[in-house]
Amino acid sequence: MTHIAGDYLPRLPEGNRPIYVRIADAIEQDIDEGVLPGGSRLPPMRNLAFDIGVTIGTISRAYNLIAERGLVVGEVGRGTYVRGKEAAPSPLPAPFRPSQHPVFDLGESSESVMNLDTTSAIHTGQAKIIAEQFADIAANHSHMHMLTDYVPGIPASWREAGSLLLSRPGYTPSPDTVIATNGAHAGIMAVIMTLTAPGERIVFETATYASIARSAALAGRRIVEAPMDEDGILPDAFEKLCARQHPKLLYLMPSLNNPTLARLPSERREKIAEICRRYSVWIIEDAVYAPLSGDDEPPLASLCPELTFHVASMSKTVSASLRAGWIACPPGHAGRVQPAHRMFSGGGSYPMKELASRLVLSGEAERILHKARAVIGRRHALLCKALGEFDLRSNPNCPFAWLMLPEPWRSGPFREAVLQRGIMIAQEDDFKPARSDTTFHAVRIAFAAQYDDERYGEAFAVIADVLQSGVAGHTSVI
Template sequence: MTNWLPDISTGAGPVYLRLADSIETAISSGHLPPGTKLPPQRNLAFDIGVTIGTISRAYALVHERGLVAGEVGRGTYVLDRPEGRPVEQTDPITQALAGTRGLDVPGDKIRFDTTAAPDVGQGEIIGQLLGDISREHRLEISSYSRSFPASWFLAGQAWLSRNDWQPAVESVVPTLGAHAAAVAIISAVTSPGDKIVFENLTYTQVSRATRLLGRRSVLVESDEQGVIPDDFERLCQQQHPRLAFLMPTAHNPTLATMPEERRRAIADIARRHSVWLIEDDIYGSLTEDPTPLMASIAPERTFLVGGLSKSVTAGVRGGWVACPPHFAQRIKVTHKMTTGGMPFILAETGARLVLGGHALALRRRSVEEIRAREKLARETLAGFEFTSHPHVPFLWLKLPEPWLSGTFKNAAVAEGVLVDDEDEFKAARMDRTYHRVRVAFSSPQDRAEVAAGFTALRGLLENGSAGYDSHV
């Protein structure tokens, strides 16, 4: 153990980055020689007057730079770095955009940090479709997609239809997945400087893309039933947002589903304040929830986004958006400008999956597999608090004392499991702490791997003392 304390009074960037730079400087100068144990996170946080989350992020960053390593319960130690070995630098701007997942994923970890559709035999079906498309459309796959076949729109109409509601085929636009659809919508109906409403916790890949586009994020309060209408009203009156990004059914990561009465209240507020709505139904389509879609309640201002990634196949990048009247062409053009356009082979494969009945069959098989894995989670993690849905491929786990979200994530990495801490889902900086992590379980190859991951997490949850001194 060392009595060294970092100097965070100088340097640029957020505190965690200055702290990481100070640790690196001390290692380079010899003040922290190889084998030195860094102060426990909780102690260092107290000594320099910052939160333990700040310490956790700084330790994670110097670990990514290859400067330290450790084990849960033992602490963090300075590595012996041979002369001439380069130190991997992390660009803080890139890290801010990438979120807490980082850019490089170790190949030997259990992937509980992604919700791509489980492997239920898609490869054989997609391989056959690709062969058929290659033979039947040799010219199309060797050129750009300048005109879209009618089948691409019909597939989107079929896939987005739910709960006795069906979009008009002329309102449908094929996209490179749900994310690309949301970015195209934001680009098309808002301007730089406009404010976009996000829930405190949300799918932050869209909120980060919003910042890249020069738009500003504003946060609306939510509870166990989704967005709170009174706070949405307040936000519209005070901030005058242009658009709101919502996940009314099976919200990511909380799994909240907004009841019909609240959806109608949100739609009414959006009408009165001229706010566009994006309804992300990427998980909702898995749930069989009967609540009317926002798109059916407020079709004149709602863009309904859906795709194949969570229930059929993520690699095909199949997605569609159903637009309010007269907006389809604008979204189609904007999508092309922001993505480069639809690759024929991917769009055609997505359409054939849907229109040939393969997508529905694969979704049923995916739901069956998700249901079995969610049951395994309830059995293995019995006694701990979490929210789950039998058709949705993740759970929202409440951490017992003394675990913090970032510390638990780092400890899980040391145990060979990748999970997402709560910061991954915060649309903007906030003081609120939820003490939760999202555990996704659709990507591991089989249930044995899933069970091993849940068992490892349970071991951490039961070993609360590890939460005081996680190593990265």
């Protein structure tokens, strides 16, 4: 395989377009002119960033752009190589090109920080599969008008896909109870708007996916916190809340809590189901991380089907941009939640829902998940190598970890100290459903973004270095 000279430098064209686009255009021109023949290895991103005088993030975006154009291929651990003519993929419909259409640019400042605060689906090459399926839907579907019209109803195939995606060990919801949603968040809010009225109480754990709680509060619902430990919500404390405050609904992530990674034991699930049944409390069981958690315990939906709305989506396993989710509803409630979802979200997108359903029913979603687990496993090993000596709550199948901070660190100052080193993580207040006196002294470190293993290893080492430096090493702490 041909290797290019280490001093290769693309000739950047003039113009006011984003610099990563100009870098990609220059590399494409060199490939077209034979300066970079098939099999040539592009310079490491760090080296090229130094030579041009830009951030590594800028070079990463440029390399991603030329990969999307089908000009190069990345090989994990080896680098980025120019495709040979014989390896060129079959052309897709003509893409939007930066030279013809405006490019949305976040700006250079955003690229100077490595984002360890996202848990969206791992990139494993599924973009090509998604593009092919989109092209097939647009070209071959018998109901072409659905590409430009509102969605009048839910096809049986969408319900079947939802039933398959929502199934857990010992639990397979009937397709008749399943509705399709614009992702988990929109679906959960539709359930909340259907079952509760302004002023009524909703229970959340003290650390949770707080965006739901804040959305519910914005809609006039009252937020109540239930104490939890390393295994999740405490049933006895929850029962006291039910007896004293009479909540209408409980929101839980029993398979894998975000951010603490707590997995609710089966005996607690049984107790929670019994308490909710006794006090007539509805349950929203958020299972978006269930496929990644390795959880094989019976879901709450199987223990208390008459009260539980079991929710899942593809945002953590296949693609966050598809905005595709499903809810298995208690008997008789799908017909109530579906119109609420339509009114609350404005309706669904036929191409998105059809694409998501195809991915599930064809088995592609499961294959993508299998590849994602392999990537997560590698990054998890790097994390444990760098931070294993600290109190780290992690799961080799989960794309984030919960780091308990040693004395004298607190989560806010620690997050700022890490940010000063060019890395963004999430602190505990990001996961509190309301103002609270509960303190964890913890941060969440995610590793789902599209960086190579080397950069992740370096970032984890930086976090370890900040931990060891102590507060004295953080100049903004007084």
